[in-house]
Amino acid sequence: MAIKPETKKEIAAICEQYQDEPSPLLLILEDVQKKFGYIPLEVQEFISSETGVPVSEIYGVVTFYNFFSLDPKGKYVINVCLGTACYVKNNQSVIEKFESLLNIQPGQTTQDGLFTIEAIRCMGACALAPAVAVNGKVFPQMTVDKVSGIIDEYKKLEANA
Amino acid sequence: MDKITGKITSPEALQIDIDGFSKDFDDRIKGLNGKRAVMVCGGTGCLANNGDDILKEFEKQIKEKGLSDKIAVNHVGCFGLCSQGPFIKIFPEDVLYSKIKIADVAHIVDDDLIGGKICEDLLYVDPVTHEKVIHQEDINFYKKQMRISLRGCSLINPDFLEESLGYDGFKAFKKALTTMKPQQVIDEVLASGIRGRGGAGFPTGKKWQFAANQVADQKYIVCNGDEGDPGAFMDCSILEGNPFEVIEGMMIAGYAFGANQGYFYVRAEYPTAVARLKRAIADMRVVGLIGDHILGTDFSFDVHLREGAGAFVCGEETALLNSIEGKRGMPRPRPPFPAIKGLWGKPTCVNNVETLAQIPYIIRVGAAEYAKVGTPGSKGTKVFALGGKVNNVGLVEVPMGTTLRTLIFDIGGGIPNGKKFKAIQTGGPSGGCLTDEDLDTPIDYDTLIARGSMMGSGGAIVMDEDNCMVDVAHFYMDFICSESCGKCTPCRIGTKRLLEMLTSITEGRGTEQTLVDMKSLASIIKNGSLCALGQTAANPILSTLTKFPKEYQAHVIDKKCPSHVCKKLISYWIDPALCKKCSKCARDCPVQCISGIPGKTAYVIDSTKCIKCGTCLAVCPFHAISKI
Numbered sequence: 096m097a098i099k100p101e102t103k104k105e106i107a108a109i110c111e112q113y114q115d116e117p118s119p120l121l122l123i124l125e126d127v128q129k130k131f132g133y134i135p136l137e138v139q140e141f142i143s144s145e146t147g148v149p150v151s152e153i154y155g156v157v158t159f160y161n162f163f164s165l166d167p168k169g170k171y172v173i174n175v176c177l178g179t180a181c182y183v184k185n186n187q188s189v190i191e192k193f194e195s196l197l198n199i200q201p202g203q204t205t206q207d208g209l210f211t212i213e214a215i216r217c218m219g220a221c222a223l224a225p226a227v228a229v230n231g232k233v234f235p236q237m238t239v240d241k242v243s244g245i246i247d248e249y250k251k252l253e254a255n256a
Numbered sequence: 257m258d259k260i261t262g263k264i265t266s267p268e269a270l271q272i273d274i275d276g277f278s279k280d281f282d283d284r285i286k287g288l289n290g291k292r293a294v295m296v297c298g299g300t301g302c303l304a305n306n307g308d309d310i311l312k313e314f315e316k317q318i319k320e321k322g323l324s325d326k327i328a329v330n331h332v333g334c335f336g337l338c339s340q341g342p343f344i345k346i347f348p349e350d351v352l353y354s355k356i357k358i359a360d361v362a363h364i365v366d367d368d369l370i371g372g373k374i375c376e377d378l379l380y381v382d383p384v385t386h387e388k389v390i391h392q393e394d395i396n397f398y399k400k401q402m403r404i405s406l407r408g409c410s411l412i413n414p415d416f417l418e419e420s421l422g423y424d425g426f427k428a429f430k431k432a433l434t435t436m437k438p439q440q441v442i443d444e445v446l447a448s449g450i451r452g453r454g455g456a457g458f459p460t461g462k463k464w465q466f467a468a469n470q471v472a473d474q475k476y477i478v479c480n481g482d483e484g485d486p487g488a489f490m491d492c493s494i495l496e497g498n499p500f501e502v503i504e505g506m507m508i509a510g511y512a513f514g515a516n517q518g519y520f521y522v523r524a525e526y527p528t529a530v531a532r533l534k535r536a537i538a539d540m541r542v543v544g545l546i547g548d549h550i551l552g553t554d555f556s557f558d559v560h561l562r563e564g565a566g567a568f569v570c571g572e573e574t575a576l577l578n579s580i581e582g583k584r585g586m587p588r589p590r591p592p593f594p595a596i597k598g599l600w601g602k603p604t605c606v607n608n609v610e611t612l613a614q615i616p617y618i619i620r621v622g623a624a625e626y627a628k629v630g631t632p633g634s635k636g637t638k639v640f641a642l643g644g645k646v647n648n649v650g651l652v653e654v655p656m657g658t659t660l661r662t663l664i665f666d667i668g669g670g671i672p673n674g675k676k677f678k679a680i681q682t683g684g685p686s687g688g689c690l691t692d693e694d695l696d697t698p699i700d701y702d703t704l705i706a707r708g709s710m711m712g713s714g715g716a717i718v719m720d721e722d723n724c725m726v727d728v729a730h731f732y733m734d735f736i737c738s739e740s741c742g743k744c745t746p747c748r749i750g751t752k753r754l755l756e757m758l759t760s761i762t763e764g765r766g767t768e769q770t771l772v773d774m775k776s777l778a779s780i781i782k783n784g785s786l787c788a789l790g791q792t793a794a795n796p797i798l799s800t801l802t803k804f805p806k807e808y809q810a811h812v813i814d815k816k817c818p819s820h821v822c823k824k825l826i827s828y829w830i831d832p833a834l835c836k837k838c839s840k841c842a843r844d845c846p847v848q849c850i851s852g853i854p855g856k857t858a859y860v861i862d863s864t865k866c867i868k869c870g871t872c873l874a875v876c877p878f879h880a881i882s883k884i
Contacts, residue, residue, distance in 0.1 A: 117600060118582035125524065125563055152583075159584040159741070161566030162524055178486030179681065179717045180643035182731050188870070216568070216735070218525055219300040219489035221643040222338030222650055226304070233304035239874070 178217030281422025333497015409497025683712030688799025
């Protein structure tokens with residue numbers, strides 16, 4: 096897959112923005128991840144050519160941190176919190192319900208590109224435990240019964256879009 | 257920059273009168289400026305519960321009703337009692353409203369702000385006495401707390417430098433800079449007895465002294481805000497509620513040991529904290545509180561912000577330094593310690609957010625006053641993120657030496673739904689659990705270690721009789737196993753093997769020999785790992801094995817999970833005496849493993865087909881189904 100010229104331009108601009116920093120790799124990758132949602136190998140190669148950092152090192156960093164993704168994520172990212180406070184309040188059964196209804200595992204995306212399930216470790220909303228967040232919107236005090244309603248809500252949103 | 261008071265316009269204005277802002281602030285709280293003040297909680301917990309929309313609704317209604325010149329609306333940091341949020345506080349009357357919804361805003365505006373009557377139905381209700389409480393300090397949750405790190409949270413608007421200055425902000429920094437020599441600052445911090453709040457409890461003053469003793473052209477101070485313990489959010493709340501206090505602590509540290517560059521490393525998962533910190537740094541730069549020749553002195557300081565990209569191990573200081581340097585966040589062998597050779601090879605101190613938040617207070621009131629709080633070995637206060645099976649979930653700041661009983665029952669309000677307290681996990685995945693017999697132990701760094709746990713960053717997760725301790729140990733080991741960076745073999749492979757053993761126990765394949773093997777492997781990992789992540793990885797297993805041996809034995813000998821959590825060891829059963837033959841369970845069962853004839857025969861579960869999803873138990877209207 097070739098990178099579009101305008102995308103290249105944007106990435107080059109990000110690289111240039113941090114050129115005075117002593118070690119800018121993580122800053123560049125974080126911006127690219129936030130902007131494009133994932134960092135495939137082609138993009139890593141391009142960042143390498145822009146910064147001079149070997150692509151092996153970039154790949155090492157991208158695969159080390161949970162924040163970076165090699166693959167595109169779904170339109171709606173369902174973050175199920177499995178931090179301790181949510182776990183002891185049974186969020187494991189909530190994520191299992193999402194898995195069975197969407198027929199994907201955590202980290203995977205549905206074939207229509209709509210949903211990704213992610214198991215995350217604490218978003219600091221422990222008082223709302225067990226919590227689920229879809230694209231940042233938090234659903235507090237989750238139960239297994241509420242799962243299908245949430246999926247329907249976003250499917251409806253998509254149908255009306 | 258936007259202003260509340262409009263006073264700071266240039267570096268010169270700030271230099272003239274850093275202390276002059278407190279009058280404006282006092283006037284605002286006491287209503288002497290002719291305005292009432294509405295404070296809306298803007299902490300992560302309340303924001304997730306529509307906190308932002310509530311604030312906007314207040315602003316909209318106050319504008320519509322022509323009250324803008326009489327009432328000011330601001331957001332503030334976390335109130336701490338997150339399970340009762342979102343909170344609204346109204347000054348000067350000091351009235352606290354809890355569990356506010358958007359629909360309540362009109363009620364408060366019309367009846368309280370315009371009508372002058374307290375909205376009784378929105379007050380906090382004591383769960384035991386059922387009395388309504390008007391003032392925050394009269395709520396039991398707050399009575400035994402002492403706020404130092406969280407001091408400005410829930411009172412100042414964290415978006416405005418003037419707010420911080422109005423509430424003692426940068427007084428300590430000014431005092432240090434203009435009246436104390438760097439060594440005096442270090443001596444003061446040493447004398448205060450403060451120990452690092454990140455977990456290990458190393459004396460902060462000593463760390464600074466090591467760095468001060470180094471001769472180098474460049475030194476760094478790094479603030480560790482990579483709060484990795486899942487279930488702990490105190491650093492997040494401090495940075496959200498009063499970022500200035502932490503920056504001030506960092507700058508005092510920089511002055512003390514000779515660093516003129518400071519780095520914040522904060523989790524990217526805390527967008528609100530990152531945004532407020534960014535804004536605070538930018539505003540301070542505008543007025544010259546960050547930059548060259550601060551307050552007309554020879555001291556120059558710059559602050560940088562780095563976002564953590566999601567790796568638990570980066571909470572370890574040398575891994576964190578590698579991450580700032582743009583590398584994989586893997587720990588470095590120590591020695592050399594960061595104070596000798598840290599960021600880019602230069603002397604560096606890494607201090608936790610909460611540690612730095614306590615520094616301004618220490619300098620302001622003096623070491624002797626600070627050291628009056630706490631136990632002989634652990635001074636000051638500690639913030640705990642109290643969560644799990646406890647009534648009052650939230651942030652709690654108590655003097656060191658407070659007992660767990662006070663923490664869980666007086667402040668936390670006990671266990672919900674009449675369940676029995678089973679254990680409290682402190683120290684997160686590196687810590688251990690404490691039980692009934694530890695309830696009256698005063699908590700400090702040393703007593704927790706003596707009892708088989710540790711302080712850690714301050715996560716405190718309460719568990720009740722429904723939690724299986726083997727499952728909890730499995731949860732932590734799963735976490736550690738996926739977060740092990742892979743650099744050293746004992747941690748990379750050892751934790752994987754421990755996880756497999758625990759899985760075999762929860763699935764009924766474990767034997768008594770498994771328990772023996774786990775203990776022996778645990779000690780190898782502890783002794784052989786490079787960093788604290790590996791060295792403490794087995795703690796949750798060892799502590800649950802020690803405190804709950806019978807629970808492990810039930811799993812490996814009887815093949816039963818006494819708390820009915822481990823799926824492979826439980827089965828669902830319909831009590832024929834209670835079954836009303838309504839067929840609801842059979843209709844809802846996703847794998848059609850329940851049979852019977854409606855109205856005629858009691859229903860029966862075929863346990864060979866049952867997937868143990870629990871649907872039948874949840875839907876049975878007659879409570880005829882139970883786990884056995």
